Amino acid sequence: MASHNLAHIKIDDLDIIGYSIAGEETVVAMPQLDVCFDIGKAPDQIIPVNHVLLTHGHMDHSAGFAYYLSHRNFCGQAAGTILAPENLLPAIRDIIDGWTRLDGNQLPANLVGVKPGDEFQIKPNLFARVFPTKHSRGSVGYTIIEKRKKLKAEFAGLTGPQIVELKKKGAEIDNPLELPIVTYLGDTQFVDFSQLNYITESKILIAECTFYIDEHAERAHAGRHMHIGEFVQLINKLNNQHIVITHTTQRTPMRDIRRILKDQIPPDKYSRLILLMDRNS
Ligand SMILES: [Zn+2]
Ligand SMILES: [Zn+2]
Helix, strand or coil: CCCCCCCEEEEEEEEEEEECCCCCEEEEHHHHHEEEECCCCCCHHHHHCEECCCCCCCCHHCCHHHHHHHHEEEEEECCEEEEHHHHHHHHHHHHHHHHHHHHHCCCCEEEEEEEECCCEEECCCEEEEEEEECCCCEEEEEEEEEEEEEHHHHEEEEHHHHCCCCHHCCCCCCCEEEEEEEEHHHHCCCHHHHHHHHHHHHCCCEEEEECCCCCHHHHHHHHCCEEHHHHHHHHCCCCEEEEECCCCCCCCCCCHHHHHHHHHHHHHCCCCCCCCHHHHH
């Protein structure tokens, strides 16, 4: 039996499986893209995903990375790749060394330190782009971008052989095209992410909205998390077709969160919202 009963969302041909409750555990995988954003306590279902993209070091987001590496090894899978803010790599290496001593077995790992502006290739046409968030030192978010080539408009009427002929002559017939598929913010206080076009235009936004009532505004500020007022401000600036809310607090019942969202989110945005943990009452 699987270790976790994960939430499962399907958006067009993409599955999103995960679990995300503030302070408890956050892990959000998209198997078709071969990425898992944060790792939580390493649910069984995400072990086969080849890339773990850590946003920051808080335990509820990162606790399971050593188990992920170990269990892949145990199942005969290739070493997992873990992207993490570069300032966390020494601590991650220390933990891997500690587990190697404790367990007696090497933990094969492909560790990649990242900083804002970096890009990492996930698949031939798929890249993870790194951007800064405001939560803890070095914290980052990720956008998964598909890169394609599009025939330049001036060549649109040409036949196949004519295009081949042009290519032989060394002509640049394509323009690069970037399709941002999903942006994962991780934990963050409000930042005007609309300044980054690939976030504004991501088909899917996975965003934290931790707190919902006025009394929790100070708590949101202190923990560098988003409060509903800031969340509304943020999504009003973005064009995402689907918005998945993660990291909801347990201090507010899910039925109240549903009602508050309906009251405070403009209808055209509300229709795009999905609460990851909506099954909880
Ligand atoms: Zn968190
Ligand atoms: Zn955190």
